[in-house]
Amino acid sequence: MKLAMIGFGQAGGKIVDKFLEYDERTGSGIVRSAVAVNTAKADLLGLERIPQENRVLIGQARVKGHGVGADNELGAEIAEEDIDEVQGAIDNIPVHEIDAFLVVAGLGGGTGSGGSPVLAKHLKRIYTEPVYGLGLLPGSDEGGIYTLNAARSFQTFVREVDNLLVFDNDAWRKTGESVEGGYEQINDEIVRRFGVLFGAGEVQAGDNVAESVVDSSEIINTLSGGGVSTVGYAAESVETGGSSGGLLSRFKGDDGEDMESANTTNRITSLVRKAALGRLTLPCEIEGAERALLVLSGPPQHLNRKGIERGRKWLEEQTGSMEVRGGDYPIDEPNVAASVLLSGVHNVPRIKELQQVAIEAQENIDEIRQESEENLETLVEDEEDELDPLF
Amino acid sequence: MSWTHSSKTTILAVLLAVSLVAVGTAGAISVSADAPDQTQVGESVSATVTISDPFEDQPDQWTLQGTSGLDNASWTVTTLQQGSTVETNQYAGDNFTQDLSIDSGVDEVQIEVSGAAPALNSFDYEEMSAENYTVATVARNVDGTANAIESFTAHRYTVADGDAPNSLEARQAIDAAIDANGGTNDKIDQAISSYDAGNFQNAVSLAEEAESSAGTSSLLLIGAGVVVLLALVAGGYYYWQSRQQTNYKLQ
Numbered sequence: 001m002k003l004a005m006i007g008f009g010q011a012g013g014k015i016v017d018k019f020l021e022y023d024e025r026t027g028s029g030i031v032r033s034a035v036a037v038n039t040a041k042a043d044l045l046g047l048e049r050i051p052q053e054n055r056v057l058i059g060q061a062r063v064k065g066h067g068v069g070a071d072n073e074l075g076a077e078i079a080e081e082d083i084d085e086v087q088g089a090i091d092n093i094p095v096h097e098i099d100a101f102l103v104v105a106g107l108g109g110g111t112g113s114g115g116s117p118v119l120a121k122h123l124k125r126i127y128t129e130p131v132y133g134l135g136l137l138p139g140s141d142e143g144g145i146y147t148l149n150a151a152r153s154f155q156t157f158v159r160e161v162d163n164l165l166v167f168d169n170d171a172w173r174k175t176g177e178s179v180e181g182g183y184e185q186i187n188d189e190i191v192r193r194f195g196v197l198f199g200a201g202e203v204q205a206g207d208n209v210a211e212s213v214v215d216s217s218e219i220i221n222t223l224s225g226g227g228v229s230t231v232g233y234a235a236e237s238v239e240t241g242g243s244s245g246g247l248l249s250r251f252k253g254d255d256g257e258d259m260e261s262a263n264t265t266n267r268i269t270s271l272v273r274k275a276a277l278g279r280l281t282l283p284c285e286i287e288g289a290e291r292a293l294l295v296l297s298g299p300p301q302h303l304n305r306k307g308i309e310r311g312r313k314w315l316e317e318q319t320g321s322m323e324v325r326g327g328d329y330p331i332d333e334p335n336v337a338a339s340v341l342l343s344g345v346h347n348v349p350r351i352k353e354l355q356q357v358a359i360e361a362q363e364n365i366d367e368i369r370q371e372s373e374e375n376l377e378t379l380v381e382d383e384e385d386e387l388d389p390l391f
Numbered sequence: 392m393s394w395t396h397s398s399k400t401t402i403l404a405v406l407l408a409v410s411l412v413a414v415g416t417a418g419a420i421s422v423s424a425d426a427p428d429q430t431q432v433g434e435s436v437s438a439t440v441t442i443s444d445p446f447e448d449q450p451d452q453w454t455l456q457g458t459s460g461l462d463n464a465s466w467t468v469t470t471l472q473q474g475s476t477v478e479t480n481q482y483a484g485d486n487f488t489q490d491l492s493i494d495s496g497v498d499e500v501q502i503e504v505s506g507a508a509p510a511l512n513s514f515d516y517e518e519m520s521a522e523n524y525t526v527a528t529v530a531r532n533v534d535g536t537a538n539a540i541e542s543f544t545a546h547r548y549t550v551a552d553g554d555a556p557n558s559l560e561a562r563q564a565i566d567a568a569i570d571a572n573g574g575t576n577d578k579i580d581q582a583i584s585s586y587d588a589g590n591f592q593n594a595v596s597l598a599e600e601a602e603s604s605a606g607t608s609s610l611l612l613i614g615a616g617v618v619v620l621l622a623l624v625a626g627g628y629y630y631w632q633s634r635q636q637t638n639y640k641l642q
Contacts, residue, residue: 298641
């Protein structure tokens with residue numbers, strides 16, 4: 001699937017940069033065009049692979065290139081005002097060559113959080129291609145204001161995009177790692193998961209072609225119901241070269257082959273289970289998901305029809321949905337991986353939790369604002385009111 | 392006869408030049424000299440010393456004295472005044488004396504000595520100066536005290552015996568071998584002892600062997616260097632390959 005990626009804000013820009021790196025490194029070819037938008041000049045400078053002419057600085061008149069300071073209402077305002085500048089960069093995108101837009105943003109901040117729904121609305125108005133969002137939720141330890149921003153942005157963003165893929169930092173952080181190291185890991189994970197999913201249909205001449213190709217239309221149809229989506233992933237190392245097969249299997253006869261096949265099938269089904277029930281990008285109950293997509297990647301000899309079918313059936317049972325698509329993605333690597341895209345999930349405790357914290361934060365902020373003037377006066381004035389200010 | 396770039400010869404030449412200058416300033420007499428510094432045994436050798444202003448800052452009368460290590464030495468001493476000859480004296484033998492007086496109006500003395508380079512019988516490669524001989528020494532004698540005015544020494548080498556090399560050729564071969572090897576080794580030491588024993592044929596062949604083996608040993612060194620380089624390149628390639636392994640899409 002070929003995407004036009006627009007990274008809004010600091011996190012969004014970094015992730016789009018990472019997608020470009022993944023593309024370079026693996027030759028996946030999923031990013032047809034990349035754009036980064038920000039109100040902070042420093043963040044745009046920090047990007048490595050996005051072409052200079054596709055880096056857009058907005059809101060210079062209002063914030064002079066210094067960011068909005070986690071004020072996502074201001075971020076949204078600026079995005080509205082300067083949407084034409086962003087459109088200028090989007091004009092560079094050969095839209096007839098892409099399958100969909102992907103707007104990437106961190107929902108806890110200011111620019112990305114406020115601007116991404118604005119951009120999504122704008123794109124939907126102009127283009128017929130689907131507009132998907134990739135939103136990053138802040139960790140629960142990041143604090144009240146970021147959670148509030150995320151909760152409000154989430155509500156808006158879901159409304160404006162055709163489907164919102166969510167990644168929850170909270171589920172992925174580890175204790176005791178450096179700030180930079182932690183984000184690196186998370187970004188790697190995001191890019192790998194979505195990269196494998198989106199890259200499954202990109203075939204070049206000379207590549208192995210899948211038995212059942214996971215084309216962009218499979219993905220688009222899975223995401224077509226709208227709502228919120230999450231991606232599960234599990235990978236395993238395998239031996240290539242068939243060292244255990246080959247010479248010995250000739251003498252072992254049929255039994256050997258059956259064993260091989262059984263192993264392969266079992267491996268696939270266990271990977272699918274691990275992917276669906278393990279760490280999802282947005283932790284949630286998979287039961288009730290409206291649609292699903294299963295992609296098995298790996299060396300062709302390790303992917304068999306039976307395994308994929310079993311996996312798919314299992315997903316149908318788990319989600320209760322009849323619309324579960326499946327396919328394979330042959331890759332020449334000593335790894336086998338299962339990607340599970342669950343679209344239209346409804347039972348997400350994490351979001352409820354997020355909203356709870358956000359409400360509390362909002363109340364707290366409002367309270368403090370109200371009392372602020374009173375408190376300041378108590379501090380500044382002396383008790384008997386004997387002192388007069390200078391002027 | 393060609394000059395070697397042996398460091399010992401250079402040092403010798405420098406020392407010779409220095410000695411010419413140092414010894415010559417025995418007062419304010421100015422001296423110019425002309426003498427060879429490398430001679431073959433038996434070769435006809437001559438040297439000239441010219442003393443100008445012999446009485447400036449000197450006693451009015453003094454005795455000129457000359458000695459030589461040449462075989463069958465003969466001397467010609469010419470005294471001049473304003474460029475025209477006053478007196479010429481001939482002496483035979485390895486020394487002479489002549490009295491000089493300011494009253495004669497002499498302002499320049501020319502001393503010429505000629506003879507044959509004496510035989511060389513003991514050889515010393517390390518100490519080249521041990522193979523030297525004194526061509527001539529000119530001294531000023533005042534009341535029995537002699538002050539040297541000028542002295543020349545020259546190095547000598549043997550006459551070749553048939554096809555065998557002479558001592559100079561042997562010395563040059565050893566010099567070349569030392570240069571090629573960047574120092575001495577066992578073979579070169581053997582060559583040196585052959586030289587010291589007067590066995591020049593042996594000295595030359597050993598020196599030539601040492602020189603050519605230096606060529607091969609440096610070739611071996613280059614070969615080893617190339618192997619190490621290849622190993623590094625191969626190692627780097629394997630390392631790069633293994634890093635390529637991490638460019639997997641799935642993990």
